[in-house]
Amino acid sequence: MRDEVDGLVEAWRTERPDLDVEPLQVLSRVSRLARHLDRARRTVFTEHGLEPWEFDVLAELRRSGPPYEMSPGRLLRATLVTSGTMTNRIDRLAAADLVRRRPDPADKRGVLVRLSDEGQKRVDAALAALLEYEESILGGMRRADRERLSFLLRSLLSPLDESATHPGS
Amino acid sequence: MRDEVDGLVEAWRTERPDLDVEPLQVLSRVSRLARHLDRARRTVFTEHGLEPWEFDVLAELRRSGPPYEMSPGRLLRATLVTSGTMTNRIDRLAAADLVRRRPDPADKRGVLVRLSDEGQKRVDAALAALLEYEESILGGMRRADRERLSFLLRSLLSPLDESATHPGS
C-alpha cells in the first residue's frame, strides 16, 4: 500500500536530508484526504442540486432544530465566513426559495433566516447521500480501527478547536 | 476530551435519529483538522514572506531536485490548478524574482520555470518553519500512535490517489 505522501516524503528526504520531515506523514495525509473529500462532496451535492456552500448553510439551520431559524450573525460565526459572504449566500438561497428572510421581532436591526420546506427536503436528501458516500470511503475499515482513528484525530483537533473558539489568547 | 465534531454528531443524532452518522466521526474530523492546518500554514508562511500558493509552486520545484526546473504543464498537474491559474502564479513569482522563465530549447511551444537562488532560500526556510509548527501540533503524540495514524490515513488515501491519478475509469 502506497500513496502520494510516501513519494512526497521520500523526495524531501532526498533533497533536505538535514530536516526531520516525519510530521508530514500524518499532516500531509490529513490535508490531501480533505482535498479529495471536498471534491467528492461537491459531486454528491451537485447530484442533489446543491453547492457545498449551500449545504453548509442549510445544514447549520437544520441541525439547530425546529423552528430551523437563526440570525445571519450566528450563521456566519458557525460557518466561518465573513458578513459580506453570508449576505450574498442568504440572498441566493432566498432567491432559490431554500430559505426565507423575515425581520426579527425582538431586534429591529436584525433579520431571521428560516429553512423552507423545500430547503429541508434538499438538505435531508443531501445528508443521506453524503453519509452513503462517506461510508463507502471508509469501506472496509473495521469498527475498532475507525474508533482508534476518531480518537487520535480528536486528540489533534481538540486543542485547535479550543484556541479557535476562545480567541482571547 | 471533546471537540466540535462531538457536538456536530450529537446534533445530527437528535435531528436525524433515522440516519447512521458514524462516518462523520472520522471524516468531519479530517476536514476540520485540514481547515485548521490551512489557517496555520498561512500564518507560518506569511512570517517568511510567502503565500501558501507560492510555497506550493516553489516546493514542487525544490522537490524535483537540481536544476529545480519544470514546465508549467507539469507544475499545474502536480499542484492541481488550471492552466490559467498557473500562468498567473508564474507571472507573479517571476515578478518577485523567486522563479525565472526561459524558452524550452527542446520544444518551441514551451517554456521552463526555474527556481531562483532567492526562491530556494525562501522555500527552504518556510519548509523548516512549517515542520517546526507541525511538530508542535503533533506535540505529545507518541511515536507509535503517529505511525498508527499514518497507517490508517494511508489506507483511506491510497484508493483515492489511485482513482485521481488514473482518471480512466
Place this chain on the structure above:
DNA sequence: GGCGACTCTCTTGATATCAAGAGATATGCT
C-alpha cells in the same frame, strides 16, 4: 431621559480562481 459606544446587516472594491477557448508548435499517419 439623553447621549455615546456597541452590535447587526449589508455594500463596495479588489483579488484569486476556474472554465472555455485562442494561437502556436509538434507529432504521426497515410
Place this chain on the structure above:
DNA sequence: AGCATATCTCTTGATATCAAGAGAGTCGCC
C-alpha cells in the same frame, strides 16, 4: 511531403470570497 490531430501556454469573462466600512438600531451609564 502534407494534413489532421494533439499538446502547450496564455487570454478572456464570470464568479465567490474577503477586508473595510456605511447605515440603522440598541443598550448602558451618567
